[in-house]
Amino acid sequence: MPSIESTFFDIGTMDRISRQDTFVHRLDPRIKVLTTLVFIVCVVSFGKHDISALVPFLVYPLFLVVLGDLPVAYLLRKVMLAAPFAILIGIFNPLLDQEVLLRVGPYGISGGWVSFFSILLRFTMTVGAALILIATTGYHAVCMALEKMGVPQVFVVQLLFLYRYLFVLVDEASRMVRARALRSFQGRGSGMRVFGSMAGNLLLRTMDRAQRVHLAMLCRGFDGNIRPFHPLKARGWEVMFLLGWSALFVVMRSYNVPRFVGTLIQGFIS
Amino acid sequence: MHMADALISPAVGGTLWAATAGLIGYSSRKVKQDMDDRRIPLMGVLGAFIFAAQMINFTIPGTGSSGHLGGGLILAILLGPAAAFLTLASVLTVQALFFADGGLLSLGCNVFNLGFFPCFVAYPLVYKQIVQDKISQRRIVIGAVLSAVLGLQLGALGVVFETFFSRISDLPFATFLLLMQPIHLAIGIVEGLVTAAVVVFVWKARPETLDITLASKPAGTPSFRKVLAGLLIAAAVTGGFISWFASTHPDGLEWSLSRSTAKEELAPPKKGLHGWLATLQEKTAFLPDYGFRGSKKEETSGDAWPAVDPGTSLSGLLGGSLTLITLVLIGVLLKRRKRHHAQH
Numbered sequence: 001m002p003s004i005e006s007t008f009f010d011i012g013t014m015d016r017i018s019r020q021d022t023f024v025h026r027l028d029p030r031i032k033v034l035t036t037l038v039f040i041v042c043v044v045s046f047g048k049h050d051i052s053a054l055v056p057f058l059v060y061p062l063f064l065v066v067l068g069d070l071p072v073a074y075l076l077r078k079v080m081l082a083a084p085f086a087i088l089i090g091i092f093n094p095l096l097d098q099e100v101l102l103r104v105g106p107y108g109i110s111g112g113w114v115s116f117f118s119i120l121l122r123f124t125m126t127v128g129a130a131l132i133l134i135a136t137t138g139y140h141a142v143c144m145a146l147e148k149m150g151v152p153q154v155f156v157v158q159l160l161f162l163y164r165y166l167f168v169l170v171d172e173a174s175r176m177v178r179a180r181a182l183r184s185f186q187g188r189g190s191g192m193r194v195f196g197s198m199a200g201n202l203l204l205r206t207m208d209r210a211q212r213v214h215l216a217m218l219c220r221g222f223d224g225n226i227r228p229f230h231p232l233k234a235r236g237w238e239v240m241f242l243l244g245w246s247a248l249f250v251v252m253r254s255y256n257v258p259r260f261v262g263t264l265i266q267g268f269i270s
Numbered sequence: 271m272h273m274a275d276a277l278i279s280p281a282v283g284g285t286l287w288a289a290t291a292g293l294i295g296y297s298s299r300k301v302k303q304d305m306d307d308r309r310i311p312l313m314g315v316l317g318a319f320i321f322a323a324q325m326i327n328f329t330i331p332g333t334g335s336s337g338h339l340g341g342g343l344i345l346a347i348l349l350g351p352a353a354a355f356l357t358l359a360s361v362l363t364v365q366a367l368f369f370a371d372g373g374l375l376s377l378g379c380n381v382f383n384l385g386f387f388p389c390f391v392a393y394p395l396v397y398k399q400i401v402q403d404k405i406s407q408r409r410i411v412i413g414a415v416l417s418a419v420l421g422l423q424l425g426a427l428g429v430v431f432e433t434f435f436s437r438i439s440d441l442p443f444a445t446f447l448l449l450m451q452p453i454h455l456a457i458g459i460v461e462g463l464v465t466a467a468v469v470v471f472v473w474k475a476r477p478e479t480l481d482i483t484l485a486s487k488p489a490g491t492p493s494f495r496k497v498l499a500g501l502l503i504a505a506a507v508t509g510g511f512i513s514w515f516a517s518t519h520p521d522g523l524e525w526s527l528s529r530s531t532a533k534e535e536l537a538p539p540k541k542g543l544h545g546w547l548a549t550l551q552e553k554t555a556f557l558p559d560y561g562f563r564g565s566k567k568e569e570t571s572g573d574a575w576p577a578v579d580p581g582t583s584l585s586g587l588l589g590g591s592l593t594l595i596t597l598v599l600i601g602v603l604l605k606r607r608k609r610h611h612a613q614h
Contacts (some may be wrong), residue, residue, distance in 0.1 A: 052590035082370035126275035152298030161314020173322035195468025262589030
């Protein structure tokens with residue numbers, strides 16, 4: 001199962017990327033979470049036939065990718081891996097909406113294709129924004145930001161625990177999968193019955209582990225709170241980062257900048 | 271069946287975010303109230319277990335394709351509704367952040383579709399009623415299959431409604447419904463059988479593990495009246511959920527209308543009651559509405575979307591490419607400046 005293992009190995013890669021030390025990585029996590037949310041809401045609120053007005057929004061991911069030293073090819077590959085559902089639903093648009101919306105020379109482009117490309121563009125931007133958030137902030141810091149922003153503590157503790165044990169259990173499961181693959185010939189033993197006892201076994205081990213973890217935590221004085229090592233502190237210019245980008249998003253949302261520029265150029269030409 | 275940000279409108283995404291946030295708040299309070307803190311690490315580790323179990327795939331008999339465990343139902347059986355909901359929400363959050371499954375805005379939709387229905391509807395109303403406190407292999411299998419099917423059907427229905435009210439996809443309501451429900455019937459049966467297989471294994475190996483949830487509430491003998499009350503509540507919740515959606519729908523429509531009119535000339539005036547009735551009619555008749563809109567589109571498209579006039583679309587193309595070039599330049603400049611800084 002190399003493909004599955006490498007997918008999970010990817011969590012490790014993201015974790016490593018998020019530990020870099022750049023201007024973007026040093027920003028307060030709350031600022032990045034909020035800016036990302038404003039970005040996504042603005043992008044998603046466009047009409048379904050808008051493409052040109054969406055393009056300027058690429059400036060935000062671009063800014064973060066360049067200043068945060070993120071590997072673009074790697075992030076794009078991750079986005080593509082997740083694309084099938086959006087493509088599957090979006091591909092019906094060209095079939096259903098065939099009215100010509102745009103003419104480029106002799107060719108007419110139907111509204112369906114326009115909205116399909118709009119969906120792809122939105123998909124890349126919104127999913128990319130989420131990945132970039134993690135790649136520049138790190139999971140732990142995002143969770144801490146969520147707690148500071150009012151998410152119930154029980155849920156935040158749950159998010160942190162899940163992540164912590166993910167690596168351990170994924171290793172365990174991949175050993176089991178490999179063991180099964182080595183012992184099964186022509187697909188025998190890969191049915192539901194064997195799965196039931198494999199997953200059941202894993203579950204029992206998981207529960208034992210939970211108990212040991214709990215005892216160990218009690219020994220170290222766990223009382224339901226997780227205390228951050230570095231308290232979060234947003235400085236003035238970081239708030240400006242959030243306000244500045246949000247203002248830019250709102251402006252780009254209300255005015256179609258590319259069309260405005262295009263009209264200007266056309267005016268010059270003619 | 272993760273929803274994607276690209277397919278939903280802010281109104282739909284926001285509504286479901288609000289609903290999910292409310293449910294997370296409720297579940298957190300509940301978990302904090304009636305929980306021995308033994309279950310906090312258990313929840314975390316079980317969330318990780320769902321990921322790990324999804325790595326183990328199995329072949330589905332007769333089809334040759336392979337499936338994996340979904341997770342909502344098994345968590346509910348092991349942890350009870352509130353704790354299971356939180357655990358599943360955390361699993362979906364990690365999937366949204368690391369695997370780009372869905373997105374941040376659609377996270378609300380996904381948690382609602384995959385978490386609320388199995389944990390708060392299918393588990394208490396079906397599984398618990400069938401298994402009661404008389405655990406047997408047969409009861410577990412029947413209960414798991416029925417509630418997995420119900421949970422996934424409702425979840426798929428949620429996806430269809432959310433997609434439809436967002437109006438990003440042109441897929442007609444009925445077609446999408448016919449596409450989604452049968453597929454998820456099959457998925458539901460497989461999910462139920464697999465869940466049952468795991469639960470039966472655990473029950474046989476260590477029966478006391480299943481007591482956590484059964485003991486947390488006196489199961490008793492659920493009277494017919496209780497079941498009826500449960501079903502009524504479910505109906506009310508479902509009805510409220512749908513009408514909630516319906517009531518946010520005109521907002522979205524008005525928003526998009528006001529947006530397009532702000533850019534171009536004013537659209538034909540939509541007067542108070544008349545306009546309201548028109549939207550009401552539009553949303554009560556899903557199917558005729560769609561055919562109607564489709565056939566009428568040619569005449570009305572002029573003011574429906576801004577980019578129809580070839581003149582403006584040309585300027586859009588020109589400006590768009592120019593913006594793109596500018597962006598690339600900005601990127602190159604930033605990169606160069608950064609390198610410059612690094613050298614000094």
